Amino acid sequence: MLGAAVELAGSDGLLFTGRLSVSSHPWLADHVVLGSVLVPGTALLELVLRAADEVDCGAVEELTLAAPLVLPAAGGAVQVQVGVGEPDDEGRRSVSVHSREGEGPWTLHASGALAPAPADTVPFDATVWPPQGAEPLDVAGCYERFADAGFEYGPVFQGLRAVWRAGEDIYAEVALPEGTDGDAYGLHPALFDAALHASLVSAGGADEGAVPFSWNGVTLHATGASRVRVRIRPTEDGSSIAVADTAGAPVVSVRSLTVRPITTGQLRTGDRDALFKVDWTGVALTGERADSLALLGKDTEGILDGLALQPRTDLDDLAEAGDHDTVLVPPMAGGAGTVESVHAVAAEALGVIQAWLADERFAASRLVFVTRGAVSGEDLAGAAVWGLVRSAQSEHPGRFGLVDVEDDADAALIPQVLASDEPQLLIRGGEVLAARLARTEAQQPLGWDTSGTVLITGGTGGLGRIVARHLVAEHGVR
Incomplete structure (x- = not known):
């Protein structure tokens, strides 16, 4: 799957390159997910295992998938790059997998780390087969059920031959169809992917909409297998996987694999240029409270009266009161007219920001602007403050915060809310919401x-x- 390796000038890193398409690797056409030809997560792992072997690393310590790798329609190809960084003091190396179509932008699909020594594995005795006391499960019609869920596996990926269950452990026998060459791979990705189908059979298809997300502690013990025995065992954060050949010798072991659901939207090749919106997501309070709060300026609306903070008229007055980790700026009062009010409040906020940054006495403190109705649009002057402070946050990370409330009851939660490091927060009816980026569909014109x-x-x-x-x-x- 990789065609060339290049040493990077001036470092001990390497870059591996290749091209993937259904023409060069016809078996990829048998992995159709929600209508798209998707390079399976086991294939991304195969790329990284190949790179690990080249740099004498015994294991893939971790590999987290960032985005699906979808092959273009009409048999088009994608360029693939696997980058391996320099070793650290312990011999660990960073690794990443990117791809692009034509001269388009590069997309990150996976990143993680390689380890110099093989990962610790739990012994798997595959010499007694099937395992004693294991209950056979029915695999008839499973691939038809998977197809109904949007996972259309072609012949190369339909490798399940038998599945058993013993307690929480799942056992399976998996084989490549005749004529499929497994010798050219560490472990053929279609064979490895089919091994994961055993857990779907055991769960009755409950996880059919999930794909590999994070691999941890992966060691390849032998190459070229075409028929294997598999044990899948639940762990705290996913499943451990042990794969052996028909003689019981180990082939590959995975300390932990976690899976995640996948949607049609994630498989759209245009998603790299997708639209985004700000989504306000609920965050849980830890019960801790921010210590050493102070108030800069008079609270004309009285919204912070419940915090019992003595207002400080300016920065000198604030400095004389002692050191404070967090300093609150209450909602600012604007003029009578809307335009005049926005201009006046924005100018006042700008002056406060500039003075705060110029004063070294507050270099270790955070200035948090409190508004009421700025995000909902009820307070247009407050909305201008939010825009201004967001720019200051991007230029000076950690120095500024924003909290928008609706009423006095919300304001009472501010000491608890400020115990988090969230830069922008809303408090609505006792619920705390943080700003997150979320994909959004283009609206109809x-x-x-x-x-x-x-x-x-x-x-x-x-x-x-x-x-x-x-x-x-x-x-x-x-």
């Missing part, structure tokens, strides 16, 4: 009259010209 006038605002330089040309060329705007 609204109907509009292209014969009318179009007003372009904001990016009226280079971006504005691009938008104007697009409107004229694609939408007939005049």
Whole structure:
């Protein structure tokens, strides 16, 4: 699966390259997930195991999958790169797997670490087969059930021959179909993938929508197997896997494998350019409270009165009061008009931010702006403060925070909320929400009259010209 290895100049790292397609590796066409030809997680592991062998590493210490590797339609190919970093003092090396189609951007699919010595494994006696006392499970029709769930395994991946259960342990016999060459691989990815199907049979298909997510402690003991015996044993964070040949000799062992559900949206090749939105996700309070709180400025709305903090008029007054880990800025009062209020509050907040950054007495403290209704749009001046502080957060990580509340009861939770390191938080009815990025689908375009006038605002330089040309060329705007 890898065609070349290149030593990196000036370092002990290596770069392995290859190309994957259903033409070069026809068996990949037999792994169709939710309508897409998906390179299985066992194939990504095979790439990394091959790289590990080249740098004399005995195990894949960990490998976490970041994004599915979907092969393009109509038999197209993807370029693959496996990067291996320099060894650290203990001989461990970082490893990553990227791919791209044509001259497109590179996508990270997996990252982890290689270890110099084989991982510790739990002994697996495969010489007595099937295991004594194991209960046979029915595998008839299992691949039809998998297909109904969106996992259409072709002949090469339909390797389950028998499955047994003994307590919590699952045993299976798996084989490649005749004519499939396993000698060219450490462990053929289709054979290894089929071994994982045994747990699906045992669970009655409960996990059919899941794929490998994180491998830990993987050691390849022998290569070229075409028929194997498998034991899958539950662990605290997933399953341990032991694979042996028909004589009972070990082939591969996995200390722990965790799986995750997969959706159609994750398999869209255009997702690398997908749209994102801010999603407010609930976070649990630890019960701890932020120590050494102070208040900078007068709380004209009285929303922080319940915290019993003495207002400090300026930074000098604050410094004289002693060191404080966290300093709160109460909601700022704006002018009478909306525009004037936004301008005045934003200017005041900017002045506070600049003075805070320039004063070395507060280099180890965090300044948290408290607003009410800024995120919901009720307070437009507060919304301007949020935009300003978010920019300051990106330029000075850890120095600023934002908390938006709805009422006094929410404000009472601020000491507990600030015990976390979250930079942006909402408190709504006692629930604490943190900002997260989430994928979002493009909205259907609204109907509009292209014969009318179009007003372009904001990016009226280079971006504005691009938008104007697009409107004229694609939408007939005049």
